[in-house]
Amino acid sequence: MRPSGRAAIVTASLGSVLAAVVLAWSGLQQHAAATATAPIWIETPWPFPTDPWGKGKAFRCKAADCGTEVNVYLRAKIGFCNCTTGVADDDDVDRMGDLVLVGEASPLGGSHPVRIARMDGRSRAYALNTRNPLGKTAISVVFRERCDMITATAVLGHDRPAAIEPHLIEFLNGRTVMGWAETTLGL
Structure with missing residues (x-):
């Protein structure tokens, strides 16, 4: 060569x-x-007064990790879900969700199906009342196992819930939430 x-x-x-x-x-x-930039979720004390559903779990993702501060409030509602149809539509999300914890909210559109572990549910975004000190928007995710359900209410510091929803769904599917769900719902 x-x-x-x-x-x-x-x-x-x-x-x-x-x-x-x-x-x-x-x-x-x-x-x-x-x-x-991966979200880091830290458990925080439950900030709301006790009501008939009891205390839940609260988590925060700082703005540095999520792009805006996100607070997530989880509660189990034993026996509250329709055992046959589950969380079927927008009305179910509105009725079963925990938006009452965070104040007045107006839907930003329709809900859509989500899957959390092996549980089916729905997710819907809301605009919070402009005077709300907790945040600008919220996402309500309601999912169920048989006749029991879990509500997740995420309060966001900005008006782009679609940017946060994938991180929220990932967190709900994670070990922390699923471990709590298994213990709470007896899965």
Whole structure:
């Protein structure tokens, strides 16, 4: 083989290695950026007075981790869900959810189905009353196991609930919430 042919092969090989290194570095940077902004949920004390449904669980995701402060309030409502139809429509989400905890709210659209672990439910976004000190918008997620249900009410510091909902659903499907649900509902 001629020296110029060997040089071309070496140059091509080095170019391939360099391209692989650049791609790997880019992937590491993207992974680091995604990891740095992953939501971190911290349990906080239940902030509401006790009512017939009792105390629930409260969690907060700081603005640095979620893009805005997000407070999530979870409660189990044993025997409250329709055993046959579950959470079937917007009226069910409005009636079964816990928006009463956070004040006046107006729907921002219709609800849509969600799946939390093996439980079916629905999610709906709301605008909170403009004088509400807790936040600007809320997401109500209601899901059930047999005749028992769990309500999750997320209060957001901005008016873009669609940006937060995937993080909320991921959190509800996580070990912390599912461990509590299994104990509370006897799953």
